[in-house]
Amino acid sequence: MKKELHFDRSEFAARVTAVKSEMGRRGIDILLLSEPANHNYLTGYNAYSFYTPQMVIVALNRDEPIWVGRFMDRVSASMTTYLAEDNIRAYSDRYVQSTLSPYDFVAELVKELGGEKARIGVEMGGYYYSARAHADLVRALPFAQFVDADVLVNWIRIVKSPAEISIMRQAGQIADAMMKRAIDTIEPGVRECDIAAAVYHQMMSGTPEFGGAYTCSPPYLCIGERAIAPHAAWTDEPLPASTTINLELFGNRHRYQVNLSRSISVGKPPSGYQKLSEIVVEALNASLESVRPGRTCSDVAAVFRQTLARHGVEKEARLGYSIGVGFPPAVGERTASLRKGDVTVLRAGMVFHMMPGLWLDNVGITITQSFAVTDAGHEPLTSTPRKLFGK
Incomplete structure (x- = not known):
């Protein structure tokens, strides 16, 4: 069976070692991971199977993680992970959408690892860790101590x-x-x-050199009155002769996602719209030039706010967020944000989507830049010109 691994075994081993080191620092014996992005990061697992319960278990006393999932997805685990077959455990169909709990199966594996009375970390804030999942695990492991280890792996993932x-x-x-x-x-x-259809086609076909994949969310086509709504859906209405469009699109390669937003004016831009776009681009460029290892997220956000303030403009929302491995429903790593008060220190290898979108009472504009922090500053990860496009 051909393995579909995109990283060397040594890289996966370093990731697991870093996670175990943090577990040891927190006194966690066993870590139960529910987030698909963390499964992918630690094992390479990649299949659209996260709508049913699945876990990756990291135990301090075991070299490799253990993947746990639905029986029919075992083959994907064999194809996309480096794990030994004994570390790929699948529950039977009788646990699927039935009165039985797959978390009883997980609990038995924890006991097999000697974790009946262990200190167990779980992702309490994870998108895929439900209240039922936690209740079932607590019931099945009554002598264990459960602690919140949400975003433990995410903070390790933040440096690429x-x-x-x-x-x-x-x-x-x-x-x-x-x-x-x-x-x-x-x-x-x-x-x-039809614009959305063209975007989807390109999303999957990628470039002549390499193809793309499904993204964490649909593309956002915010058109006309919906240009002031950041996450609007498209309709089947034809574009009028004059309108504004905000597009937020996402390129995804081997589950790593990069965001890109631009504003397009169809026909003559509304009064002041061109000027607003120039203000946003000025603030965006100034913020990017301020990026350096050792500075904080708050430092970068301050440059943006100060630039806007000189023009009498204010932005309430954060300026950006860390990105990387992405599975639905969101690419954000739930760690560092480019915002006032976030004292996360920038390090080479961190990646952010700088999103200086402005959604005002009657106008919205989105011109953004995803970038990697480098030793000398930043590297843009997209090359689309930072400007208001006209059609």
Whole structure:
């Protein structure tokens, strides 16, 4: 069976070692991970199977993690992970959407690892760790101590290796191709859904050198009155002769996602819209130039706020967030944000989507930049010009 691994075994081993080190620091014996992005990061696992309960178990007394999932997804675990077959454990169909709990199966594995009375870390804030999951585990392991280890792995993921950055460069090229396709498609009379269809085609076909994959969320086509709504859906209405469009698109390569947003004016831009775009780009560029290892997220956000303030403009939302491995429903790593008060120190290898979107009472504009922190400053991961496009 051909393995579909995108990193050397040594890189996976270093990731597991870093996680175990943090577990030891917190006094955690066994870590139960529910987030698909963390499964992928530690084992390589990649399949659209996270709608049923699945776990990756990291135990201090075991060399490799253990993948736990539905019986029919065992083959994907064999194909996409480096794990020994004994560390791929699958529960039977009788646990699927029935009165039985798959977490009883997980609990038996914990006992097998000697964890009946262990200190167990779980992802209390994870998208895929339900109240029922926690209740079932507590019931099945009454002598264990459960502690919140939410984002433990996420904070380790925040610094990317050179191999990860290389994949994210490819994701950025896919995002650029998607944006070009969207802008080329936009014309008066073209249906919004046909723009979305063109974007989806490019998302999957990628570039001539490499293909893309499904992303963490649908692309956002915020058109006309919906341009002031950051996450609006498209319709089947044709574009009028004059309107504004905010696009947020995502390139995904081997589950690593890079975000890209641009604003497009169809016809003559509304009064002041061109000027607002120039203010946003000025603030965006100033913030990017301020990025350096050793500075904090709050330092970078302050440059943006100060630049806007000189023009009498204010932004309430955060300026950006860390990105990397992405599975639905979101690519954000739930760690560092470019915002006032976030004292996370920037380090080479961190990757952010700088999102200086402005959604005001009657106008919205989104011109963004995903970038990697480097030893000397930053590296843009997309090359689409930072400007307001006109059609």
